[in-house]
Every structure is written in C-alpha cells, then in structure tokens.
Amino acid sequence: MLELPILKMSFRLTKFDFSHFRYFAEKLQPELLGGAVAIVAVGLTAAYFYRRFTKVPKRCLDPNNFKEFELIKKTQLSHNSARFKFALPTPNSVLGLPVGKNILARGRDSLGEEVMRSYTPITLDSDVGYFELVVKMYPNGKMSHHFRQMKIGDKLEVKGPKGRFSYKPGQVRAFGMIAGGSGITPMFQITRAVLENPKDKTMIFLLYANVTVDDILLKPPNEWNGGVGYITKEMIQTHCPAPSNDIQILKCGPPLMNNAMTTYLNALGYQPKMQFQF
Structure with a gap:
C-alpha cells in the first residue's frame, strides 16, 4: 500500500x-x-x-407531508453525478434541516412507479432561499432515473427532517x-x-x-x-x-x-x- x-x-x-x-x-x-x-x-x-437576515426565517420542511421545491439550476459534475439547486418559497426562507439530519425525496422510476430515497443536502440553514443536493445517478437506479430526467422548472417532493x-x-x-x-x-x-x-x-x-x-x-x-x-x-x-x-x-x-x-x-x-x- x-x-x-x-x-x-x-x-x-x-x-x-x-x-x-x-x-x-x-x-x-x-x-x-x-x-x-x-x-x-x-x-x-x-x-x-454573519447572519444573512435579521428576522426569524421561514422553515420549509414538514416531517409529515411532502412539499414541492422547484429546480432552478442543474450542474453536471461527472458522467453520472450532478448538483441540483432548488428554490425555497421566499428569498428569506431556510430549509429547516438540523445538522446531521437528511431529507426524504419522492419521485418516479422509469416505469412510472413511486420511489423514495434519503439525501443529505450540502447546504445549511445559513444558505437562505435555496438548498442543494449532490446526486450520483446509477444506470439502473430507480430514483436516479427521476433525477436524470429533471429539467429546470421541475419540482421535487421532499419531507423531513429525518435520521438518527x-x-x-x-x-x-x-x-x-x-x-x-x-x-x-x-x-x-x-x-x-x-x-x-x-x-x-x-x-x-x-x-x-x-x-x-x-x-x-x-x-x-x-x-x-x-x-x-x-x-x-x-x-x-x-x-x-x-x-x-x-x-x-x-x-x-x-x-x-x-x-x-x-x-x-x-x-x-x-x-x-x-x-x-x-
């Protein structure tokens, strides 16, 4: 070695x-x-x-219900990985995800069947107005198919926080x-x-x-x-x-x-x- x-x-x-x-x-x-x-x-x-806001920001995550967030930027990082940036409802909104926790995303596979996977954003609540995911898309991955097909303006269903x-x-x-x-x-x-x-x-x-x-x-x-x-x-x-x-x-x-x-x-x-x- x-x-x-x-x-x-x-x-x-x-x-x-x-x-x-x-x-x-x-x-x-x-x-x-x-x-x-x-x-x-x-x-x-x-x-x-420094804090980017002076008032308490609106936290967007709901642990019990899926909420939709619009894709505003997609950056290809490698042949099978990309960085996805999603807008929050207002410029002062934060996702509301405690450090160490993750979110559950819901989408559709190549057959149109519902699929869910957990992801950890690379952003924190110090990033206001948006959150970002880095996703590796496997050739036969069910949720990978959903992310691979996403275009600017599409929405991702998310709920959370979750994790131990x-x-x-x-x-x-x-x-x-x-x-x-x-x-x-x-x-x-x-x-x-x-x-x-x-x-x-x-x-x-x-x-x-x-x-x-x-x-x-x-x-x-x-x-x-x-x-x-x-x-x-x-x-x-x-x-x-x-x-x-x-x-x-x-x-x-x-x-x-x-x-x-x-x-x-x-x-x-x-x-x-x-x-x-x-």
Missing part, C-alpha cells in the same frame, strides 16, 4: 464572504467506493459567519469520518457547520475514497497526486483519532465498505458508542 499524503487545512474567516466556503466545497467532495483514496486531516478553526444522528457544537473533541461515494454529503454538512461556528473547536479527520479519480466530485480540475487503494485498518489507525470517550467515528458508504470499516474499527478498539453509521 502506498504511503498516503495528508492534506492539513486550517481556516479562519474574518469577513463575510461565501466564496471561502465555496472554495472549501470544491476541495472535499462527493462520490466514491474503492480506488482513489483521498485522505484529509482537517484542523478546523472557527469561521466568523444529532449534532451539537463541541459534542466531541474530534470526529473521524470515513466516507465512500455519495456518503461524503453528511460529512461535508457537518464539516461546514463546524467551520461556520466560531465557538466550535472540533477537529475533523476524513478518509474519503472513490472508484476513480473522475468520481471525486467538486474537486479543482487538477491531476490527482494522492494515494490509491482501499481504505485499510492501518490507514484508520494512522489518520483517525485514537479510541477515546471524547471522539466519534462517523461512517457512510456502500454496505460492503461500511461492514469492512466496522470490522476494522472493532479490531482497533473503538467501542460501539464511539461509532455511528449514517
């Missing part, structure tokens, strides 16, 4: 400029499985982030994140939340793998100089925080990958309470 480099990032923002976050978004992005492994150890210093993970600033000293494929999205969401909170000193360590370099989404258009191979027990031991009651390892990837990571983590002494799988 190759010696894999560690990219260390530390951010301190002193004025309101979302382009800083967009640059960061283009560094850490979704979609992977086994081949190219991006390992990022991020020491996150807090970012000073609850995040609050400083709940742990450090997160170790192990992601595969679109499993990067909840990790990205939590990372952004830490960056935007000047009081949150949580350290984040990320192991992120993709099938190929081209499957690494939202990355700058440069050549890949990182490691290649599967995530191993040795990589976890080297690049994630050691077992402790004040750390947590978050996992999100394909089932086979999640199972393998759980086996490695157990062998390294991470107790079940130190692990969470999205």
Whole structure:
C-alpha cells in the first residue's frame, strides 16, 4: 500500500464572504467506493459567519407531508453525478434541516412507479432561499432515473427532517469520518457547520475514497497526486483519532465498505458508542 499524503487545512474567516466556503466545497467532495483514496486531516478553526437576515426565517420542511421545491439550476459534475439547486418559497426562507439530519425525496422510476430515497443536502440553514443536493445517478437506479430526467422548472417532493444522528457544537473533541461515494454529503454538512461556528473547536479527520479519480466530485480540475487503494485498518489507525470517550467515528458508504470499516474499527478498539453509521 502506498504511503498516503495528508492534506492539513486550517481556516479562519474574518469577513463575510461565501466564496471561502465555496472554495472549501470544491476541495472535499462527493462520490466514491474503492480506488482513489483521498485522505484529509482537517484542523478546523472557527469561521466568523454573519447572519444573512435579521428576522426569524421561514422553515420549509414538514416531517409529515411532502412539499414541492422547484429546480432552478442543474450542474453536471461527472458522467453520472450532478448538483441540483432548488428554490425555497421566499428569498428569506431556510430549509429547516438540523445538522446531521437528511431529507426524504419522492419521485418516479422509469416505469412510472413511486420511489423514495434519503439525501443529505450540502447546504445549511445559513444558505437562505435555496438548498442543494449532490446526486450520483446509477444506470439502473430507480430514483436516479427521476433525477436524470429533471429539467429546470421541475419540482421535487421532499419531507423531513429525518435520521438518527444529532449534532451539537463541541459534542466531541474530534470526529473521524470515513466516507465512500455519495456518503461524503453528511460529512461535508457537518464539516461546514463546524467551520461556520466560531465557538466550535472540533477537529475533523476524513478518509474519503472513490472508484476513480473522475468520481471525486467538486474537486479543482487538477491531476490527482494522492494515494490509491482501499481504505485499510492501518490507514484508520494512522489518520483517525485514537479510541477515546471524547471522539466519534462517523461512517457512510456502500454496505460492503461500511461492514469492512466496522470490522476494522472493532479490531482497533473503538467501542460501539464511539461509532455511528449514517
């Protein structure tokens, strides 16, 4: 196995400029499985982030009923992945999704049958007036068909929040994140939340793998100089925080990958309470 480099990032923002976050978004992005492994150890210093509104914004999600949101922008990221931007009802509306939670989207497959899947937006409630999803569209995926067919002006049915993970600033000293494929999205969401909170000193360590370099989404258009191979027990031991009651390892990837990571983590002494799988 190759010696894999560690990219260390530390951010301190002193004025309101979302382009800083967009640059960061283009560094850490979704979609992977086994081949190219991006390992990022991020020491996150807090970012000073001004509120975009002075009144309490309207929260749009309903946990019991589906609501429609219009697609206003679609950006192709790779041969099978795209970024979808949906408008909220007003410029001051927020989705109303707690950090660490996800939404349930409803659509139609190629046969016209109803299908539902869970997704984690890459935006937060600090993004007002819209929310964004990064979606990998598989050739035979049922919900993939729905997203593949979506055009500007079409509407997506969504309800939520849902999910078992609850995040609050400083709940742990450090997160170790192990992601595969679109499993990067909840990790990205939590990372952004830490960056935007000047009081949150949580350290984040990320192991992120993709099938190929081209499957690494939202990355700058440069050549890949990182490691290649599967995530191993040795990589976890080297690049994630050691077992402790004040750390947590978050996992999100394909089932086979999640199972393998759980086996490695157990062998390294991470107790079940130190692990969470999205």
